[in-house]
Amino acid sequence: MTTTPGILVALDVPTATEALDLARRLGDQVTGFKVGLELLMGPGPGVVAAVRELDRPVFVDAKLHDIPVTVERAARRLGRLGARWLTVHALGGDDMVRAAVEGLRSEHADGGVIAVTVLTSLDEAMLARVIGSGSVGRQVARLASLAAAAGAEGVVCSVAELGVVAQAAPRLVRVTPGIRPAGTENDDQARVATPAEAVRRGSDLLVVGRPVTHAADPQAALAEIVAQVRRAADTLHDGPEE
Numbered sequence: 001m002t003t004t005p006g007i008l009v010a011l012d013v014p015t016a017t018e019a020l021d022l023a024r025r026l027g028d029q030v031t032g033f034k035v036g037l038e039l040l041m042g043p044g045p046g047v048v049a050a051v052r053e054l055d056r057p058v059f060v061d062a063k064l065h066d067i068p069v070t071v072e073r074a075a076r077r078l079g080r081l082g083a084r085w086l087t088v089h090a091l092g093g094d095d096m097v098r099a100a101v102e103g104l105r106s107e108h109a110d111g112g113v114i115a116v117t118v119l120t121s122l123d124e125a126m127l128a129r130v131i132g133s134g135s136v137g138r139q140v141a142r143l144a145s146l147a148a149a150a151g152a153e154g155v156v157c158s159v160a161e162l163g164v165v166a167q168a169a170p171r172l173v174r175v176t177p178g179i180r181p182a183g184t185e186n187d188d189q190a191r192v193a194t195p196a197e198a199v200r201r202g203s204d205l206l207v208v209g210r211p212v213t214h215a216a217d218p219q220a221a222l223a224e225i226v227a228q229v230r231r232a233a234d235t236l237h238d239g240p241e242e
């Protein structure tokens with residue numbers, strides 16, 4: 001039996017009411033919900049506890065990047081609110097990632113830190129302007145090894161770098177945003193892939209936002225993505241059909 005990869009729906013909406021309404025409508029189809037900066041900076045971190053009450057694990061996409069002690073304290077607070085997963089930027093360094101793990105676990109024994117490698121909105125040209133090198137793959141591999149050594153449970157990367165991560169840090173959970181079913185808009189994402197490609201290349205958790213939240217019928221859009229993920233996982237398990 002292979003495990004079918006999970007789906008995290010990004011609740012990128014401005015208010016807690018909208019987030020909770022959406023989560024209630026989609027809850028039985030998802031592995032968990034992602035609470036990101038829009039909700040954390042709008043209604044505030046209390047929304048993590050409110051979403052948690054819906055009985056689905058919450059992925060807090062705070063993308064922390066600060067000195068270790070500050071990150072440790074923030075992670076502790078988010079763990080207390082019920083964060084099952086918490087993102088930090090691997091670029092903060094191994095001491096910072098380790099501090100996040102300690103802070104989160106002090107409040108949530110099953111909590112795991114997920115380190116962001118290279119944002120899926122960056123392409124090679126922009127990465128070169130940011131860090132002076134344009135090799136996304138090399139950067140992702142280095143940051144994934146660093147995150148693994150510092151105790152992270154997983155990393156965020158684009159589907160294109162799944163192979164690189166599997167090689168550099170095989171035990172990490174691989175979380176992939178930038179998921180776009182065929183025929184939908186890329187929006188501001190630069191490195192996108194379909195749900196089936198994400199599964200074929202080894203994603204463990206697919207993050208889906210706008211293709212569901214901006215759809216005319218979010219439940220139907222999610223159901224279609226879930227079906228595509230299942231089909232791709234079954235094909236992977238049984239081998240391609242004749």
Ligand code: C5P
Pocket residue numbers: 010012036061116118119120121156157177178179187189207208209210211
């Ligand atoms: O709407 P869309 O499907 O593009 O949403 C992707 C979500 O994943 C957003 O909430 C975004 O903040 C997040 N994310 C990302 N790229 C990363 C890390 C997180 O797009 N590298």
